[in-house]
Amino acid sequence: MTFAEKASRQAFPTSQQPYSTEMEFIMHYQQESNTRHHRKHQRGQGLIEYALVAALLSLVVFGGLALTGTSVGNTYREVIDSFQNNPQDTSQGQPTPAETPTTTPTPIPEDITVSVHKNNGDPVSGIAVIAFSGDGASTASAVTNTEGMVTFSGFDPGRYKFRADYSGQEFWSGTIAYPGQTSAAITISVRKISVHVTNARGLTLAGVAVHAYTNTGAYAGVSLTTDQNGTAVFTLPDGSYKFRADYKSQPYWSEVIVTTNTTSVTITIPEAPFTVRVTNRQGQPVGNVPVYAFNSDSTYAGISGNTSAEGTVVLNLPNGSYKFRADYDQQAYWSSVVTSPDVDSTTIQVGGTQVTVRVVTNAGVGLADMRVYAYLPDGSSAGKSAVTNAGGSATIELNDGSYKFRTDDQKVTYWSDTISVPKSTAATITVGSGRLNVQVVDQRGDAFPGIYVFAYRVEQSGNVTYGYYTGQYGITDSNGNVVLELDPDTYRILGYNYDYRNNNYHFRYEWSDYIDVPPTSAISLRIFR
DSSP states (O other): OOHHHHHHHHHOTTSSSOOSSHHHHHHHHHHHHHHTTTOHHHHHHHHHHHHHHHHHHHHHHHHHHHHHTOOHHHHHHHHHHHHHHOOEETTTTEEOOOOOOOOOOOOOOOOEEEEEEETTSOBOOSOEEEEEETTSOEEEEEEOOTTSEEEEOOOOSEEEEEEEEETTEEEEOOOEEETTOOEEEEEEOEEEEEEEEEETTSOBOOSOEEEEEETTSOEEEEEEEOOTTSEEEEEEESSEEEEEEEETTEEEEOOOEETTTOSEEEEEEOEEEEEEEEEOTTSOBOOSOEEEEEETTSOEEEEEEEOOTTSEEEEEEESEEEEEEEEETTEEEEOOOEEETTOOEEEEEOOOEEEEEEEEOTTOOBOSSOEEEEEOTTSOEEEEEEEOOTTSEEEEEEOSEEEEEEEEETTEEEEOOOEEETTOOEEEEEOOSEEEEEEEEOTTSOBOTTOEEEEEEEEEETTEEEEEEEEEEEEOOTTSEEEEEEOSEEEEEEEEEEEEETTEEEEEEEEOOOEEESOSSOEEEEOOO
16 A cells, blocks of 8 residues: 555545546645635644645655656656646546656667688687778777787777788778677688798608798798608688798799698709819818808808718719818818809818928938927917827928927927918928937946947935936947936936856946936946956
8 A cells, every 4th residue: 555545535435536646646635725714723734734745645645756766857847747737637537747857878880790710610810900990990909818809999880890910911800880789800811821831853852941031032830840741731811921941051932822722842053073172282172170051141051071092072062152171280271152053162271381390410411200390489288199100200280380390309399490381391300419429438448339339317305316318329349338318417328238158147337327418528438348
């Protein structure tokens, strides 16, 4: 039961049936009040009841209107207008109720979603999608998520289409009319393209890097390596492409293909044999020398080989410009830049100048089997050495520069003078600065031939004196004389007589005193026969 019904029944128990609305009750109540004003006793009571009921109804009605957002002033105006313009329904005996106005809500704009998928249904993530308005102007862009979706917001009503850029190709959606349409789809059609890499003889080349480019030369963002069959299989969106194979640091291109017309292409890498000859400065071949091929920009081409005994090596080169390096005797030697196959050979001259070093005694006699070392002027080793032959000569091959040479004899080091190569090609080391003449006689003072004479170097260690055999010895001649070439130092000389009599050896020997070399005079030893 409504509030009006309750109030009507309480104030007018004999009135008609309850009213359907509070507003009907208010209008009828006003009429009833006017007809009963002559009742003096009940007049004050009716006015009080009317005031209370009217105030209470006003709070209920206008409070409800306020909660629904309807203007109270407008409602009041509509109530007044209903009194003036709406006649009462005489058939029912009740006034016609006024209609409640309705409001139209403002539409809430929706987002636009764009999906990007391959023709096999796989989503394409991480690529840019650009929105274009009906006049062709780009309005916004976004990147697809893992599901291949992007969302655009805040667009004005109008016509739009969308573009996705993938592997250098452009793919478009259809045009939508927003806000009536709020979604669009872009399909990227992809297919497999096989790239075969072979050499000029038709042999497949495995392990070759292949890169995909659009027909305009833009990198498509995809690179693969050929398998054991020389093939790299690309999955690319439809479009025009060309492919580049990088073989031994040289680029080789395929023709341009259209994926809707062909699904394979071949890159042929031409190769030609190239001969590198290595010789020394005298033009003689040098074998077992490693040779490396470099591109003209000095990047290693990945091609190498060792020279044969004839000093040559044959390298298979793709067409291009190259230079070659031969590593010989810890030095690098380069050729000039050549172009293959226009040129098919080159020569590298390695090594330095042949320098002869002689090791001699004070008398100028050559000493065999002496190790000779080459040094730079600052005393650092040049890393070269050789052994003297029977004539006392050693040959060392040296690059241009200044050198000096060293040999060691009986724990003494001897040096040559410094020479400049190639201006000078010979050096001499003089070993021993003292010649010791030794005469051996018998007990009668006669010359004693055939006696062995040995030289011992004297060294002091604390309070003990040691004698070390120097390796220098001689046999007295018919005059009992022998000459020993000794380095400067202190020595003792031993004379030894090996006498064989009656099937027995008779040994006689004699030591000299301490002798300083170089000596001031000859020494004499007496040995009994």
